[in-house]
Amino acid sequence: xxxxxxxxxxxxxxxxxxxxxxxxxxxxxxxxxxxxxxxxxxxxxxxxxxxxxxxxxxxxxxxxxxxxxxxxxxxxxxxxxxxxxxxxxxxxxxxxxxxxxxxxxxxxxxxxxxxxxxxxxxxxxxxxxxxxxxxxxxxxxxxxxxxxxxxxxxxxxxxxxxxxxxxxxxxxxxxxxxxxxxxxxxxxxxxxxxxxxxxxxxxxxxxxxxxxxxxxxxxxxxxxxxxxxxxxxxxxxxxxxxxxxxxxxxxxxxxxxxxxxxxxxxxxxxxxxxxxxxxxxxxxxxxxxxxxxxxxxxxxxxxxxxxxxxxxxxxxxxxxxxxxxxxxxxxxxxxxxxxxxxxxxxxxxxxxxxxxxxxxxxxxxxxxxxxxxxxxxxxxxxxxxxxxxxxxxxxxxxxxxxxxxxxxxxxxxxxxxxxxxxxxxxxxxxxxxxxxxxxxxxxxxxxxxxxxxxxxxxxxxxxxxxxxxxxxxxxxxxxxxxxxxxxxxxxxxxxxxxxxxxxxxxxxxxxxxxxxxxxxxxxxxxxxxxxxxxxxxxxxxxxxxxxxxxxxxxxxxxxxxxxxxxxxxxxxxxxxxxxxxxxxxxxxxxxxxxxxxxxxxxxxxxxxxxxxxxxxxxxxxxxxxxxxxxxxxxxxxxxxxxxxxxxx
Amino acid sequence: xxxxxxxxxxxxxxxxxxxxxxxxxxxxxxxxxxxxxxxxxxxxxxxxxxxxxxxxxxxxxxxxxxxxxxxxxxxxxxxxxxxxxxxxxxxxxxxxxxxxxxxxxxxxxxxxxxxxxxxxxxxxxxxxxxxxxxxxxxxxxxxxxxxxxxxxxxxxxxxxxxxxxxxxxxxxxxxxxxxxxxxxxxxxxxxxxxxxxxxxxxxx
Numbered sequence: 124x125x126x127x128x129x130x131x132x133x134x135x136x137x138x139x140x141x142x143x144x145x146x147x148x149x150x151x152x153x154x155x156x157x158x159x160x161x162x163x164x165x166x167x168x169x170x171x172x173x174x175x176x177x178x179x180x181x182x183x184x185x186x187x188x189x190x191x192x193x194x195x196x197x198x199x200x201x202x203x204x205x206x207x208x209x210x211x212x213x214x215x216x217x218x219x220x221x222x223x224x225x226x227x228x229x230x231x232x233x234x235x236x237x238x239x240x241x242x243x244x245x246x247x248x249x250x251x252x253x254x255x256x257x258x259x260x261x262x263x264x265x266x267x268x269x270x271x272x273x274x275x276x277x278x279x280x281x282x283x284x285x286x287x288x289x290x291x292x293x294x295x296x297x298x299x300x301x302x303x304x305x306x307x308x309x310x311x312x313x314x315x316x317x318x319x320x321x322x323x324x325x326x327x328x329x330x331x332x333x334x335x336x337x338x339x340x341x342x343x344x345x346x347x348x349x350x351x352x353x354x355x356x357x358x359x360x361x362x363x364x365x366x367x368x369x370x371x372x373x374x375x376x377x378x379x380x381x382x383x384x385x386x387x388x389x390x391x392x393x394x395x396x397x398x399x400x401x402x403x404x405x406x407x408x409x410x411x412x413x414x415x416x417x418x419x420x421x422x423x424x425x426x427x428x429x430x431x432x433x434x435x436x437x438x439x440x441x442x443x444x445x446x447x448x449x450x451x452x453x454x455x456x457x458x459x460x461x462x463x464x465x466x467x468x469x470x471x472x473x474x475x476x477x478x479x480x481x482x483x484x485x486x487x488x489x490x491x492x493x494x495x496x497x498x499x500x501x502x503x504x505x506x507x508x509x510x511x512x513x514x515x516x517x518x519x520x521x522x523x524x525x526x527x528x529x530x531x532x533x534x535x536x537x538x539x540x541x542x543x544x545x546x547x548x549x550x551x552x553x554x555x556x557x558x559x560x561x562x563x564x565x566x567x568x569x570x571x572x573x574x575x576x577x578x579x580x581x582x583x584x585x586x587x588x589x590x591x592x593x594x595x596x597x598x599x600x601x602x603x604x605x606x607x608x609x610x611x612x613x614x615x616x617x618x619x620x621x622x623x624x625x626x627x628x629x630x631x632x633x634x635x636x637x638x639x640x641x642x643x644x645x646x647x648x649x650x651x652x653x654x655x656x657x658x659x660x661x662x663x664x665x666x667x668x669x670x671x672x673x674x675x676x677x678x679x680x681x682x683x684x685x686x687x688x689x690x691x692x693x694x695x696x697x698x699x700x701x702x703x704x705x706x707x708x709x710x711x712x713x714x715x716x717x718x719x720x721x722x723x724x725x726x727x728x729x730x731x732x733x734x735x736x737x738x739x740x741x742x743x744x745x746x747x748x749x750x751x752x753x754x755x756x757x758x759x760x761x762x763x764x765x766x767x768x769x770x771x
Numbered sequence: 772x773x774x775x776x777x778x779x780x781x782x783x784x785x786x787x788x789x790x791x792x793x794x795x796x797x798x799x800x801x802x803x804x805x806x807x808x809x810x811x812x813x814x815x816x817x818x819x820x821x822x823x824x825x826x827x828x829x830x831x832x833x834x835x836x837x838x839x840x841x842x843x844x845x846x847x848x849x850x851x852x853x854x855x856x857x858x859x860x861x862x863x864x865x866x867x868x869x870x871x872x873x874x875x876x877x878x879x880x881x882x883x884x885x886x887x888x889x890x891x892x893x894x895x896x897x898x899x900x901x902x903x904x905x906x907x908x909x910x911x912x913x914x915x916x917x918x919x920x921x922x923x924x925x926x927x928x929x930x931x932x933x934x935x936x937x938x939x940x941x942x943x944x945x946x947x948x949x950x951x952x953x954x955x956x957x958x959x960x961x962x963x964x965x966x967x968x969x970x971x972x973x974x975x
Binding site: 254322324327331358365368372373378379380382384391395398749 | 793794795797798801802804805806808809816819820823824825827900901904906907908910926933942946
């Protein structure tokens with residue numbers, strides 16, 4: 124392989140990106156060295172097993188990936204603004220919509236949700252950490268290096284270009300020669316393993332580590348959605364693991380799973396992909412429902428309406444999510460009987476989802492509503508998501524789907540559910556739990572600017588796409604001719620995308636502004652919250668709770684405040700607290716995964732084997748490790764509690 | 772974690788006594804649930820593809836009954852000896868545990884040896900994983916199981932070394948118990964492979 128093939132060449136945009144990457148790296152190294160922060164970075168972050176810090180790292184990565192995926196989106200909108208644009212060529216456009224989709228789902232939505240669940244779930248159930256803190260760190264670093272591997276593809280070797288669904292035979296060797304789709308297969312595999320371990324970790328955590336008195340039916344709704352999401356992860360992600368492994372075998376070792384000759388079956392890929400892919404959609408939306416439930420209940424200052432119906436509908440949605448996958452390819456010829464069955468199951472999902480919508484509406488009804496930024500996101504979610512949901516039911520009708528399939532109508536539909544559902548939830552959750560993460564509140568005024576810019580921009584961008592789809596504009600086309608009459612609506616959509624971009628910039632400025640001037644949260648409970656995370660300091664001391672709280676009812680902290688005036692800790696009740704030790708191994712093992720993956724992508728098998736040997740070494744060292752963690756003595760706890768509570 | 776992690780219950784078997792062990796064992800059961808999903812996907816793939824032989828041999832033409840029967844006997848027996856190992860552990864007999872683990876390990880190694888021989892034989896016949904969709908799915912399904920068994924052997928060796936170094940502790944007992952769960956799981960998967968791959972392949 125020549126160097127000119129190794130590095131992507133020929134595009135001014137790519138050279139600009141090369142320069143930006145080098146400058147950023149030099150900048151980071153310079154800042155860390157100048158301020159003597161290397162040791163701090165290693166001890167406080169890279170080796171941490173603290174669920175709160177891991178959660179923060181997930182969210183930082185998710186925001187960076189939102190930037191990357193957002194730039195991809197803006198490039199696409201720029202190309203489509205006017206007919207016959209020459210801004211991007213067909214190949215570059217293919218690469219950009221592929222990375223946009225993959226990054227937004229797997230490296231933005233997933234880590235954002237997993238980040239919030241890392242920070243919040245142990246606090247909500249009154250635990251000191253997750254069940255397997257070391258594994259949690261490994262999960263994060265596998266995600267991180269998987270994402271890194273995926274992201275370097277656009278400057279080294281070339282990006283995947285077969286769409287985020289990577290359908291065969293297009294994604295096979297016959298039609299995609301470069302290394303781009305190898306990156307897809309290997310990078311998703313690495314971060315997918317991390318996600319699977321997160322699912323196991325949090326399922327055990329929620330089942331076994333709840334505070335005394337917190338029965339399943341007293342769990343906060345966010346924790347409930349995470350519990351069910353974990354079950355989805357555990358049963359859906361192995362399917363992705365297999366699908367990607369088969370893809371890797373086909374592309375790198377020349378097997379015949381999805382090929383055109385020798386008995387291969389390309390439709391098998393579509394089935395495997397969506398057997399994972401559809402539950403995956405619910406993996407990012409159920410936690411979002413959980414976030415909205417918490418926010419709506421807190422800011423309507425009422426107990427969540429229909430708690431049991433809410434739990435039942437989550438379970439129902441999770442079950443149905445596994446039996447709808449064929450609706451992603453109604454037009455591929457499965458026949459009327461199969462299509463009808465999947466049509467019905469798909470429409471059935473609207474029932475439990477509708478139940479949840481009404482529960483939120485009834486929670487708001489007669490509540491004393493406080494219009495905070497988090498609440499605005501949650502209120503905007505309801506009508507926007509309903510638009511996405513109703514058009515989803517339209518798409519679910521198999522016969523009608525032949526008209527909409529892979530048109531901009533579909534694009535508009537899934538952006539209405541994924542943005543109005545998941546992205547709004549991420550922003551709501553970010554504003555809501557920000558004081559818990561960092562000890563200060565995100566500026567509400569700037570937050571509302573972000574909200575209005577982004578929410579209005581979102582509707583201006585995606586609502587016209589419904590009509591573009593009905594007018595015949597299909598997905599993934601990189602340009603169109605002027606006489607089709609699509610230009611005005613495309614111009615409108617691009618204006619909307621720009622507004623969303625401005626909203627994102629305001630959010631980033633808000634993060635900076637609030638860190639410097641934001642209101643400090645000295646109480647630990649800035650929103651008059653209802654669940655246990657608000658019983659801790661902001662940010663919580665690393666052991667979370669000095670003594671394990673006792674739960675008497677749903678909305679545990681609300682009850683505590685009413686009955687006892689808060690979470691009462693008597694110093695004589697303190698006992699030494701056991702905590703897990705930090706470890707650098709998850710970090711370097713994930714580096715080894717990265718090296719092995721990089722070798723596999725380029726078929727440099729010697730490098731892949733070296734990486735694999737280091738992975739095995741890491742496993743052996745872990746097996747022989749005899750580290751039982753350490754105890755924090757009572758005097759130390761007293762000192763830390765006083766320091767954390769000095770403002771209260 | 773917290774003091775809960777070290778909540779000790781002396782009435783339970785050694786491997787269940789600490790809270791940490793109980794969490795680990797539950798976590799491993801859930802992991803096995805994920806493994807069931809993984810193998811189920813591989814089986815589904817195989818069943819979709821196994822009659823799509825292209826220009827290559829069919830299952831009936833290819834499979835060697837004798838080798839497969841020997842592999843089956845070796846692995847099923849190893850599952851039984853693995854059960855005996857846990858039985859010895861519950862009786863508190865370290866020597867018995869070690870002996871039966873060693874037997875399990877040797878039977879597993881025998882299984883792998885025969886499986887590799889079987890694979891080499893097929894490749895010599897010109898049946899490689901690149902030949903047809905049937906053979907791709909066959910080698911990946913059976914090979915994934917074989918890779919699991921090999922990993923299990925390596926893992927068991929590490930645990931035997933730790934047993935020799937540290938003797939019975941709640942931790943080593945838990946590790947033995949978990950590896951035994953893993954081993955029995957692989958045995959169950961093999962029964963499905965034997966039925967759905969080899970028996971079905973020789974009938975149809």
